[in-house]
Amino acid sequence: MTASNKVLSRLGLAMRAGKLASGEEIVLKAIRSGEAKLVLLAQDASDNTSKKFADKCKSYGVPLLVGYTRFELGAAVGKPERVIFAVTDRGFADMLKVGWVHHSEVENIE
Numbered sequence: 001m002t003a004s005n006k007v008l009s010r011l012g013l014a015m016r017a018g019k020l021a022s023g024e025e026i027v028l029k030a031i032r033s034g035e036a037k038l039v040l041l042a043q044d045a046s047d048n049t050s051k052k053f054a055d056k057c058k059s060y061g062v063p064l065l066v067g068y069t070r071f072e073l074g075a076a077v078g079k080p081e082r083v084i085f086a087v088t089d090r091g092f093a094d095m096l097k098v099g100w101v102h103h104s105e106v107e108n109i110e
Contacts, residue, residue: 007099008076019089036086038093
């Protein structure tokens with residue numbers, strides 16, 4: 001299994017464990033409430049969405065990782081395309097950070 005596949009597999013595991021939130025409003029709420037330990041953003045997200053979440057994560061001190069396409073992220077969690085996730089568990093956040101570094105540019109890591 002490649003590092004990329006491991007990360008996507010872990011993302012699916014986090015979803016099944018109930019430790020992922022997806023959708024713009026839900027993720028924004030998780031960031032504001034302090035629930036979000038990590039935010040994952042698809043590399044093909046719109047410029048507006050990318051800026052909104054980069055700014056929000058920076059102001060609340062939440063690490064933001066950008067990578068994979070909306071289709072890869074959606075497939076990993078068994079849903080149609082997904083652009084944004086909040087990881088609400090520290091263990092899953094740390095586990096996803098490790099593999100994500102190998103796939104894409106990492107932004108805003110504490």
